[in-house]
Amino acid sequence: MHIPDGILSAPILAGFGAASGLSILYSAKKAEASTTANRIPLLGVLGAFVFAAQMVNFPVGPGASGHLLGGALLAATIGPWAATITMTAILMVQALVFQDGGLLALAANVFNMAVLGIWAAWLPFRALSRSGHARVGLFLGAMLSVLLSAILALAQVSWSIGVMSQGLWVFCLGLFSVTGAIEGAITVAAWAAIEQLEGRSGGAKPIFRARYWILGTAVLLVLTGVFFASSAPDVLEYFQNQTGIKNSGAAFPALMPDYEWKQLNGEWLPKAAAGLAGLLCVYGLSVLIAKLAPKGQQ
Amino acid sequence: MKLDPRCVLILLLFYLGTLSSIRPGHNLLLALMCLLPIFLLLVSPVAKGELLAQAAYVLPFSFAIAAVALLRGNTAQAVFFLLRSYISILSVLIVTKLVTTLDLLRAMERLGAPRFLIVVAEFLMRYLEVLRAEADAMRLAALCRGAAHSKLIASSSLGMLFVRSLERSTSIHNAMLARGFRGSLPRLYPMKWEVLDSGALLVGVVSIGVLRWSL
Numbered sequence: 308m309h310i311p312d313g314i315l316s317a318p319i320l321a322g323f324g325a326a327s328g329l330s331i332l333y334s335a336k337k338a339e340a341s342t343t344a345n346r347i348p349l350l351g352v353l354g355a356f357v358f359a360a361q362m363v364n365f366p367v368g369p370g371a372s373g374h375l376l377g378g379a380l381l382a383a384t385i386g387p388w389a390a391t392i393t394m395t396a397i398l399m400v401q402a403l404v405f406q407d408g409g410l411l412a413l414a415a416n417v418f419n420m421a422v423l424g425i426w427a428a429w430l431p432f433r434a435l436s437r438s439g440h441a442r443v444g445l446f447l448g449a450m451l452s453v454l455l456s457a458i459l460a461l462a463q464v465s466w467s468i469g470v471m472s473q474g475l476w477v478f479c480l481g482l483f484s485v486t487g488a489i490e491g492a493i494t495v496a497a498w499a500a501i502e503q504l505e506g507r508s509g510g511a512k513p514i515f516r517a518r519y520w521i522l523g524t525a526v527l528l529v530l531t532g533v534f535f536a537s538s539a540p541d542v543l544e545y546f547q548n549q550t551g552i553k554n555s556g557a558a559f560p561a562l563m564p565d566y567e568w569k570q571l572n573g574e575w576l577p578k579a580a581a582g583l584a585g586l587l588c589v590y591g592l593s594v595l596i597a598k599l600a601p602k603g604q605q
Numbered sequence: 606m607k608l609d610p611r612c613v614l615i616l617l618l619f620y621l622g623t624l625s626s627i628r629p630g631h632n633l634l635l636a637l638m639c640l641l642p643i644f645l646l647l648v649s650p651v652a653k654g655e656l657l658a659q660a661a662y663v664l665p666f667s668f669a670i671a672a673v674a675l676l677r678g679n680t681a682q683a684v685f686f687l688l689r690s691y692i693s694i695l696s697v698l699i700v701t702k703l704v705t706t707l708d709l710l711r712a713m714e715r716l717g718a719p720r721f722l723i724v725v726a727e728f729l730m731r732y733l734e735v736l737r738a739e740a741d742a743m744r745l746a747a748l749c750r751g752a753a754h755s756k757l758i759a760s761s762s763l764g765m766l767f768v769r770s771l772e773r774s775t776s777i778h779n780a781m782l783a784r785g786f787r788g789s790l791p792r793l794y795p796m797k798w799e800v801l802d803s804g805a806l807l808v809g810v811v812s813i814g815v816l817r818w819s820l
Contacts, residue, residue: 311663312693314670314686317626335719342721348778351728352771355736358729392719396726399713402697403706404730406662410697411621464670468629468686475673501767 308376308460309401309416312409316467323463324414330422331395337388346385353381354393358400376420376456379428379449379494383441384501387429394421415463419456428452445498446491453487454480610704610712612802616809617700621693623817629685637816639688642696651702660695667691706730715796727790732774739770 342350357377377397381390395417401407408416428448435444461479567577620641627635646653667690671683701709707727714723743766778786 309666311666311690312621312697313624313663313690314667315625317622320622320625331722332719335721339719339721347724347728348732348774349771350725351732352736352767352774354725354729355732356767356770358733359736359740392722392725393729395722396729399710399722399726400706400729400733403701403709406659406694406698406701409621409663409693411618411625411693468670468674468682472673472677497767500765 308420308457309398309408310412310419310460310463311406312411314409314467315412315415315463319463319467320411320414323418327414327417327422330391331417334388334391334395334422338386338392341386342389346389350385350389350393350396353384354397354400357381357394358397361397361401375490375493376424376449376453377494378420378424378452378456379432379445379490380497382425382429382448383432383445383494383498387425390425390429391421394425415460419459419463423459424452424456427455442495442498446495449491449494450484450487453490454483457483457486608805609796609798609802610708611715611796611798612806613700613704614709614712614716615806617696619810620696620813623813624689624693626817627689629682632681632685634817635685635688638813639692641813642692642699645699646695649699649703651699656695656698656702660691660698663690663694711792711796724790731777732770735773735777736766736770739773740766743769 357375357380360375360377362374378390378394381393384390385393398408398413398416398421402410402413402416428445428451430448431451432441432444432448435441435447457479461476465476569577571577571580620638624635624638627638646656664687667687671687674680674683674686704712707730710723710726714720
């Protein structure tokens, strides 16, 4: 998501440079007013922490990987103004020391990740925290932060060089949805660990335990995976096609052949519905097995 | 000849801005603009091969964009984007080898970047080392306890790493406060803008400008 130099056009750089400059000046003023000298190490450590976490890449699709952005974690820990400044500092150091993201493109990168990314994470977090659902807010915020930052980065590239086709947009958004879900899960887990270690968990509601995040991520994968799943046959089918071995047919009619709910129309809905149904069946079966199995074997 | 970091930063940003204003198809202009960092590379006391290789770091991102242009049959556009990205990163690399990051941050501050932002960036760089030391200590402890040779990627480990780093950083900060730290790191060598800097800035801006807008 770090755009390098040489990609964006001059008008885009100028426009986002102005927007980032004004945002950073205002955020710095607000952050300085709200941050005591004793909290400066916290900003530095959090910055270093997110910096290090951004270096760990995880696979999100065929030939693609993603990494934690950390905007939601920053916003939830130190508030949006200080988080904006800390994320800007991270991006500056990355551009200057590691050449991750361009120096001139910093204008766009700062706006995408430090301004939009932080506020996209902060607003749902704050709204849901007030109703006692801080972790849901954190998860949604982290997802939104990644998705909106990515959409804006893709739009900037598209406006600058005009090579993004509709298919590529869908593919990229699918990948970023997965990255967003993983970002949400990691953010919530890291937040929980920090709360626990600092002894201020305050008895989080058990309904938002890790398994629900995993289930939520799985549902999201099923719903968005259709966009970037390969339509090519799997290895066994390929072998069958190549060798001319014919399929003798199923012993009984399948409910949803080829992972599609044939009764539904459209391209996305039959596959997503079939995936969701399969997911629910597997989940239900797993729960059933867990209930029936003797305690010692669980 | 050592220029003021502010002068270097302005020249670099002006060059990158000019480079980004070149449209695909202006190949001669791009080639001439490429000569500037290459000349700088040749005359600078830096590891040339290493920098040329390091600049290729940016290529995967640029290649993805170039590949799309290539698939649409626009080979010239693809080569243009790759070359422009490469030369941009090469220019930044040369400058960051000649001027330290702390000097560049100070130059940003003197050019109007918020002081608070620069202080946070300086702390961040300082605490990267603290974080690395804590991570190494945790990893060593985990290995001594018989853990597998794996990277620290578990969320709980990240949480623990964060808390430990925060504790150490707070101690460092308290020690700094005790030694008289008042919100900004002291500068051993104050920046001095001299006639040479004004001259270099003028020559640089005019040369790049003439080259860009005369072709």
